Amino acid sequence: MIDVYLLSGFLGSGKTSLLMSLIAELKEMGRKPAVLMNEFGSISIDSDTVGQSQDVPLKELLNGCICCTGSENTEAQLQGLLEEYDMDVILIETTGAAHPVEALDAVYSPLFAEKLCVKGIVTVADSKRWLERDKMSPQIRSLFLEQIRHAHILLANKTDLLTEEELATVSMELSNFNGTAQVIQTTNAKLSFSFIEATLSTMKEADMKTVISGKHLPLTSKLITFEKDVDKAEFEAWVQSLPDTVYRMKGYVPLKGTKNPFLFQYAYGLVNWMPEYIKMEARLVLIGEGVSQIEYM
Structure with missing residues (x-):
């Protein structure tokens, strides 16, 4: 077995x-x-x-x-x-x-x-x-x-x-x-x-x-895509501005000055960046309560 x-x-x-x-x-x-x-x-x-x-x-x-x-x-x-x-x-x-x-x-x-x-x-x-x-x-x-x-x-x-x-x-x-x-x-x-x-x-x-x-849980997910590379500091400022009801974020974020999008993870106020050595599709998933109205700046 x-x-x-x-x-x-x-x-x-x-x-x-x-x-x-x-x-x-x-x-x-x-x-x-x-x-x-x-x-x-x-x-x-x-x-x-x-x-x-x-x-x-x-x-x-x-x-x-x-x-x-x-x-x-x-x-x-x-x-x-x-x-x-x-x-x-x-x-x-x-x-x-x-x-x-x-x-x-x-x-x-x-x-x-x-x-x-x-x-x-x-x-x-x-x-x-x-x-x-x-x-x-x-x-x-x-x-x-x-x-x-x-x-x-x-x-x-x-x-x-x-x-x-x-x-x-x-x-x-x-x-x-x-x-x-x-x-x-x-x-x-x-x-x-x-x-x-x-x-x-x-x-x-x-x-x-x-x-x-x-x-029966009031959890939803929201997909965010990126049309251009983003500034890391501005992106992290946006992340910190989100409500506490955003529990999880994960995806690939295209940063200015880098070849491939970085793997980005967020949980409970903490962020983590990891470099990727192959080009992944730039997209980010948000999971939480009431996330459908959230837009990236």
């Missing part, structure tokens, strides 16, 4: 960073990983990045959550992986708008009963967002908490942004909130696959109850 691990967590928490480090470790171990990625909206930014840099079998689901796009879609993509490639581990990264239990339930199809062994849920939580969770709208906060509540392994991520006192508070509160999960403090979502595998092999199956569905 092929082991399946589900990576969960809110928008911008660090799931893709975890995914990429797990893929690299699995390949070093001589294992054969494959990936199913779910993107919010119709643009495949994260899956493009993973597919180009990691050279692994990859299928993607666009336009919503695994639990919302229909089980037939999920089954078709998994069936495609199983028929087209040789693998011994499948890593599923859900969109940040997915309830982990519903996403996991979508994988439990009779078609795969004798092929897949679901090992559990690894959830990445943004530690600063946890400390300021009361600022989130009620529906979004509910999803954020449910993602954490149902984790089997819980990463308290971005601990490098916290003081020692804040770190102690986050660790204690997360442990109290989810009393069965291992809570691991991480930076850049660094956690070894060997640890995940060993930890989940000793845990009992969790209670898989459904509480909230991602399809």
Whole structure:
């Protein structure tokens, strides 16, 4: 049977960073990983990045959550992986708008009963967002908490942004909130696959109850395209002017004086630029509440 691990967590928490480090470790171990990625909206930014840099079998689901796009879609993509490639581990990264239990339930199809062994849920939580969770709208906060509540392994991520006192508070509160999960403090979502595998092999199956569905969340996405290169300082000033309800941005931004658009990522007020060595299409995806009216200056 092929082991399946589900990576969960809110928008911008660090799931893709975890995914990429797990893929690299699995390949070093001589294992054969494959990936199913779910993107919010119709643009495949994260899956493009993973597919180009990691050279692994990859299928993607666009336009919503695994639990919302229909089980037939999920089954078709998994069936495609199983028929087209040789693998011994499948890593599923859900969109940040997915309830982990519903996403996991979508994988439990009779078609795969004798092929897949679901090992559990690894959830990445943004530690600063946890400390300021009361600022989130009620529906979004509910999803954020449910993602954490149902984790089997819980990463308290971005601990490098916290003081020692804040770190102690986050660790204690997360442990109290989810009393069965291992809570691991991480930076850049660094956690070894060997640890995940060993930890989940000793845990009992969790209670898989459904509480909230991602399809009822007031999240939308907005695609921004660029007709010309932009000034980096002006672009970052625009980013900082956006409302707090913009939770995530990702895409390729054409900067003045550079050959190729830079990979740009934004989560919870923090920005990250990475150079690209091939020319990617210049486009940016915004995810949040009420983003449809936002325009680039």
